[in-house]
Amino acid sequence: MKLLGVLLLAAGWAIAVAAVVLLKTAPERGAFVVAGIGVEVLGLVLVVRAHQPAKGEGE
């Protein structure tokens, strides 16, 4: 899950950068860049959840 999360983080960034390079109008670019950040947030959630300690761990 950690690896998937990290890959999603990078994929979101790739979407945002590709939108700037490939698209021409501001609304299109904006929509895809925000979508890229959405993918990044998903990746961040996965990375964080993969690291959540079990209840009572380390007591």
Place this chain on the structure above:
Amino acid sequence: MTPASVLCLFFVFLVPLAAAGLSLINTGLGRSRSAAHAMLASLCVMAVAAIAYSFCGFAWQGFAGGAAHSLHVAGKEWNWIAAEPLFLRGRLLDGSPASLAVLLQMLSAGLAALIPLGSGADRWRLGASCASAALLAGWTYPLFAHWVWGGGWLAQLGANYGLGHGFLDAGGASCIQAVGGLTALSVTLILGPRRGKYPTYGTPAAIPGYDAVAVLLGCFLTLLGWLGLNAAGAILFTGAEPGRAVLVAANTTLSAAAGVLATVAITGVRFGRPDASLCANGWVGGLVASSAVCAFVTPAAAVAIGLVAGVLVTFTVAYIEWPLSIDDPGGAISVHAASGLWGVLALGIFARFPDHVSGQWLAQVVGVATLIGFVLPLTYSLNWLLNRLYSQRVAPEGERQGMDLYELGAGAYPEFVTHNEEFTQQ
């Protein structure tokens, strides 16, 4: 040296006060049995960062207009890394803007490397924190700072793709604060929580900081440091006139003021009385958010940005602790990453330019996407690899004893005096 260079040098000399302030805050929010360790780690991390940045950091960061490597994508130049010689060879340190930038960056890299210490408090080994600082100051920080301040592709988004003036950040809300804050997140995830923080039943245990006075004194020092950092950054990296330093200083102060007052009000309502450590975090959160916008917004906008930063810090500190179960004793993730990202976005919302260019908000959002989607995986991977080679977390015995005794052999506050006579008479 010109009068403007002398003024800029004076601003750079204030920056170590920000480091002193952050060190006091990080130490005060930890436990007393790790206090000497926390301060020594701050000193060592600054030292390692200065040397790592001088050795290879500036070579990869460079200065706008200097030698750099570029890729050509769809007919546009993508300047991605500088190509300066290692160890500042051939660079005249003579008061020129590039030499002042070297000095400022040497200190800024240390400031960024100090940020994760707050998150790793009470369990991060001294050697591991120094190694992590070397990676941050020698690679992660210079790479992103080149993109923003060294004429890199983020700075060129305006010229290449018509996105406003390209990604802008006067005082380092992204390059210093968000990079440091995201590294703090990585380190915290890799280290795991302190022992006893998350019990089997009930809510997380509160492990309060041991010295609220040190924390609040640190807040005063950070203001001085931030005034220098933001003013020097605005002059060196955004081409602001030296006279604009007055606006920068006013905005920095107002943003911090609004941040702390927002936190005082919220914690007063939520808990019945203000919480000193959260209020300190609100103050620094306001400073962090001001770093991006200080040269581009009106004082009224700076107040609004600081207010939002204070609210953001208060709620993210609580959310990160529970339910996300991320143990961040210094609140560095909320204060530096969340507020830094907010400051970057706020520039796109509040900044007004004389030439009325459009698309600035999109350049700022692309910068945020780069921080979360590139810098975070990079710094996480580097610290994960480091952890595989050299365990970053102290042994359980070290957590029980405290970092002072375990790693330094002596506490910060010994409550006894050893007299030579006691030994000689026996």
